[in-house]
Amino acid sequence: MFDKKEQINRVSDLERLSAIGQISAGIAHEIRNPLTSVKGFLQLMQKEHESSYWEIINSELEQAISTVQNLLSVSKPETNEENFTVVNLCEILENTLSLFDHEMYRVQVEKRFYNTSSKIFGKRNQLKRAIFNLLKNAYEAIEGNGTITVEHYRSNDVVCISISDTGKGIPSDKLSQLGTPFFTTKTDSGTGLGLSQVYSTFHEHKATIYVDSTENQGTKFTIRIPTTDRLESHEQMKPVFDKTMDVRQFFEANRQLFNRSLEIEAQNSFEIVASLKFVSTQDLLDHANQILSLVHDGMTQEIIQLAQERGIAWAKSDVPIMTKMEWFYALRKVIWSLLRQYHLAAGITPEEVFDLSERINDALDNFIIQFNVVFTKYRDGVIKSKQAIIDELTVPIIPIYNQIAVLPLIGTLDEMRIHTIEEKMLEEIEKRNIQKVFIDMSGAALTSADVFLKIVRIIEGINLLGCQAVVTGISAKLAKIILDLSETVKDKLVVESTLQQALLKASYSGSEM
Known part of the structure; x- marks a missing residue:
């Protein structure tokens, strides 16, 4: 050398x-x-x-x-x-x-x-x-x-x-x-x-x-x-074969070659999973051999169950779905490579090859589909649960006293968020029997005049429920937007300068207590 x-x-x-x-x-x-x-x-x-x-x-x-x-x-x-x-x-x-x-x-x-x-x-x-x-x-x-x-x-x-x-x-x-x-x-x-x-x-x-x-x-x-x-020995490794072997026995006899080939083909996946400390290399190899065993046995229900278990486990981790897809691709490639060597060594007929490949392909496809369905469903559920928390925080209606509440609007108000506010707010007012609500705009930023028109629509809905809406904390910028609106829109607004002053006035008013 x-x-x-x-x-x-x-x-x-x-x-x-x-x-x-x-x-x-x-x-x-x-x-x-x-x-x-x-x-x-x-x-x-x-x-x-x-x-x-x-x-x-x-x-x-x-x-x-x-x-x-x-x-x-x-x-x-x-x-x-x-x-x-x-x-x-x-x-x-x-x-x-x-x-x-x-x-x-x-x-x-x-x-x-x-x-x-x-x-x-x-x-x-x-x-x-x-x-x-x-x-x-x-x-x-x-x-x-x-x-x-x-x-x-x-x-x-x-x-x-x-x-x-x-x-x-x-x-x-x-x-x-x-x-x-x-x-x-x-x-x-x-x-x-x-x-x-x-x-x-x-x-x-x-x-x-x-x-x-x-x-x-x-x-x-x-x-x-x-x-x-080590690299040369892998490249020169020849599969073990005996004429009495069926395809399952052939794969079992060549497990070392199967594992080594999978490590090389799915190298990137192994590295990502190991770096995230999700599972070890040996765990991934054990999973592959478990899948292979179920595929050979044609145990459809067990394949579905394993796919669902692994789908949830991977969905709970930080491992990207593409990493698992790369691993599936490598697994299929290695299986096909060994199948080809079995075909060449055993001399089976083309009909037997097609039948064998169709059976293995169907089982692998079934596993991958079930895995993806469960993985996606779990991740979607997590996203929806987090979105529910976000929606709850988006409409923080705070009860004060005697059926009076405050809705502080903070951050950018776009059409999507306004839609969420409308749904949640009207439901909360009805459920809590709120008679007066102060909508504080001091921390809000509007993206357009159209957005404020939607807020006016929410105020109309509040009034229809028998609740009075009072807008507080209007900034100079927001005041200019309101001035450009029609007189009809302006007439629908009840305004107080600040939330503090509005609450103080409400506390002195016996009729509103």
Whole structure:
């Protein structure tokens, strides 16, 4: 895979990083524990002694703890719990480059992507962070205008990426120190931990890093990552088959191939679900095998029941419905792939193939339809219940005393909201036998004169119920709108300047008490 010189360089780099890592990890542990204790005692002191310096002290302490934590993460990367998965480095490069769009005005990016479908097994998030750090360094190395060139290609059994810039370059005597924690070529800032993370991540992926740099001309990082045995072994996996097997037995014998294929095809779905901590990867695989078992047995009622259970569970989560649809698509694709291999191995007739595929398709379609129906129904129910709460808050009729109430209208009043107010208000007035209601407009904003005409219509409805409506809190802007209306409309209004004055007047009026 690598020539002898590359292997020697790689072993040398690993030994250097390993030694540095052990020392760094030891130092970091020794520093982090007392820093954490200091932080705890400072928090206790802060409650007893006031000072304007606490904010500065806490900020500096947090920065120190963060630096130590970063040092630990790059010196002992194996402690990261992230699992290896199929990774397309081209996608990571594209997505990470988009984070630097704000630099487009000064830095031109040239992309030379070849063999874009090539994949490796790796820790996606670690690789994202490493590529981000490399690109960040490239942008920061360019003072003023410049160019960054990003390449991706495959050479035999190695995937190569390179990031080069036209920046200030790195002195030749400093190149051997790259990747060492706290070594940096930046004069104003920088801890050197970014490149340490780059080196530790790629070495964990059995990659080789080459750096070519010339002062005042630029720097080029080239990373050569081998396609791992795990990916190749999956691509070369052949299904287990025996002539005595029926289709169900064939799938059971090839469960490992089924699970691995589903993980690859539904990679995005697995990642989203895992990030939201809804269910684990193993849970999703168990669900898939449960569905497959019911499909083979043709247990229609059990399929419907499982689909309804899973539909409600997914509807209660924050997982988008499209994520589940992608998962269903991947599940169907993997099943069809194994069916094809069973057909080729078993040599069954075309009629048997069509009959088998129709039965499996019908069962899968039934599951998906039932899942979507329950999922949508549950989500709609949640939306309706929240809308009911919103409607209740939209018309907050507040009883005051002796069949007198207040309706404070707050916020923008559009036609839809006015319609809700009309329905709720008339119902409440009738139910509570309210004789007088003060409609306070001081916090309301009207979208048009037509909206106020609808409010006048509500007032007419209130009067028809034997209740008097009094409008308060009319602003100068609203007064101008009312002036443009006809005299007939104005005559229908009973107005008081403010709600406070109106309530005070009502309290003095014995006839209205």
